Amino acid sequence: MAESTERTPSRELLARAPKVLLHDHLDGGLRPQTIIDLAPGAGHELPVQDAESLGKWFRDSADSGSLERYLETFDHTVAVMQTRDNLRRVAREAVLDLAADGVVYAEIRYAPEQHLAEGLTLEQVVEAVRDGFVEGQDEAQRDGQPIVVRQLLTAMRHQARSREIAELTTAYRDQGVVGFDIAGAEAGYPPTRHLDAFEYLQRENAHFTIHAGEAFGLPSIWQAIQWCGADRLGHGVRIIDDVDTGPDGAPVLGRLASYVRDKRIPLEMCPSSNIQTGAASSIAEHPIGTLTELRFRVTVNTDNRLMSGTSMTEEMAKLVDAFGYGMDDVRWFTINAMKSAFLPFDERLAIIDEQIKPAYAVLGVMS
Template sequence: MSEPTTRATPTRDQVHRAPKVLLHDHLDGGLRPQTVLDLAPGAGHALPADDAESLGRWFEESANSGSLERYLETFDHPVAVMQSAENLRRVAQECVEDLAEDGVVYAEVRYAPEQHLEGGLSLEQVVEAVGAGFAAGEEAARASGEPIIVRQLLTAMRHQARSREIAELVVRYRDRGVLGFDIAGAEAGFPPTRHLDAFEYLQRENAHFTIHAGEAFGLPSIWQAIQWCGADRLGHGVRIIDDITVGPDGKATLGRLASYVRDKRIPLEMCPRSNVQTGAAASIAEHPIGLLKDLGFRVTVNTDNRLMSGTSMTEEMVGLVEAFGYSLADLRWFTINAMKSAFLPFDERLKIIDHVIKPAYAVLGAMS
């Protein structure tokens, strides 16, 4: 089988069939609108719309504010219906099934256990309910001929004070489907350095973690995430572009921080559609991902919040194909970048690259 060397523009069907790897996806940002409708009455929660189509449109329109803070407010509704073990299992299973149908073969899905305790669950019960849902989703995907591996990332909210507790939860469950830690929430006023105790604990325990940085806030948040906290990956990291100057001749000059990020191969979990919604990028065509790819940064493509952005991995990649003229070879590059950057053990990453991603792209390339 030949490598996908052709520069022909891939069709939507080819993009859909191509294997994908997803590192930055929020569980509470990916519910089906119908599921939110189904679960809301039992949770005693009022919604802004009473049919799935209207509700889905409300989420997307509300998220298109250009403000990260307003974008984050849309999570109130899905979080409200995710307060029981039964509901968490359903949401987690449907998440896996939806990703598998979209051609995702490996995903790390994150959520904040501390946001799902209002119904009386413990942190441990939340993690176990989500794990059970992921396992059921993987089994259903295998049965339908769409095998997928999905693991958990546990998030602490950066405006709260439970990060050390969540970090300890990560370590307790790291051999039971939990691969890493994250902090999320509004960046301005809540720097990652507020959570140094958690990061130092994770480093002592040889645990993996990513940090939301360089999305709504600038270079200082990226610098702190890397140099003070020791992040393995950067959630978004889009503002690294502020440390790159492009001259009249088109030549790019990297500042010290941008050079460090590129030299160290620190993965950037980029989410183009979400970044446009929150004002981190003016459009997909103007998103820094194009320049960062050209400069050889470890760029990955992600969905962030499929419900709020009305997106999927297929939609994200098709958007990049349309904006930048990417080929199957480019999409393969993004995909292998992501698999290399996963928190899965090295031998398991290599197995997926060599036995799933490369063969599938070779077939697609031969057919294009």
């Protein structure tokens, strides 16, 4: 018998609900204890030496309101991700942590070019992460927590290796890599700087998302879509700048916002992270509320679980608290995300029809 669900769902109920994650950084989700375990072998000095204090240090350091300062915290995680064994461990643990949080499908991104300090090749980095993901999925399946996890390969927008990483993406598209991304500080590094990579991916029928509209505004989103052809927008929070209020109080969408909504371009929104980087002032004032009400293709994501001290359950709970969402809204976000995944259509449909919808039906949510 289906369980009846209160209008304001509990965290326990949210934890049990299946969730889909499209925007999660591998180097932003390490377990604090893992960093402590691996740091001596990497010859890396940490600011504190116990797991609880280190987790707090990451959250406090990231909670600065500056994207640039936020990105500095990654020096400590990337430092311990330079060998095959370390990458494999981090990848495996990421899968297990997501599965334990009720995530049934995830795309985890990272920049292979940042993991070459100890002599690994780009290919060896991708293969180490692939092997860790496979191990994690197999272990989660045995534990009764089935999950599918795929890789997104990221190029750093301030570097000049995007075409190389794009070619790596297509080379491993049959080995767990489903797409490409560019990341890093937006200001001064527009998406069009990497146009060659995006044109290559389009010719190769490959999927890609672009970090845009987080620390920079509408021009970044416009370039990502209209010049580069992005399938999805990483964050995209500043699309709200193209939504005005008419004389009657009703929202009025500008040309770009209308295009994004009409074309159902997915927004990979990361509420907690956006507060930390200053892209939004609070969860209650986050544009996700208005964009959801206007029925943009909104998805909910973690971005960096370590830096934000968060999980998919926590992100959903914050939205429930701020906007009064119920389980029907959580289901809507989840199906939005699964529809927007870079997994082949039949595989997406199978997860929706065979896992997501039946699980929400058991929780009393039918549509």
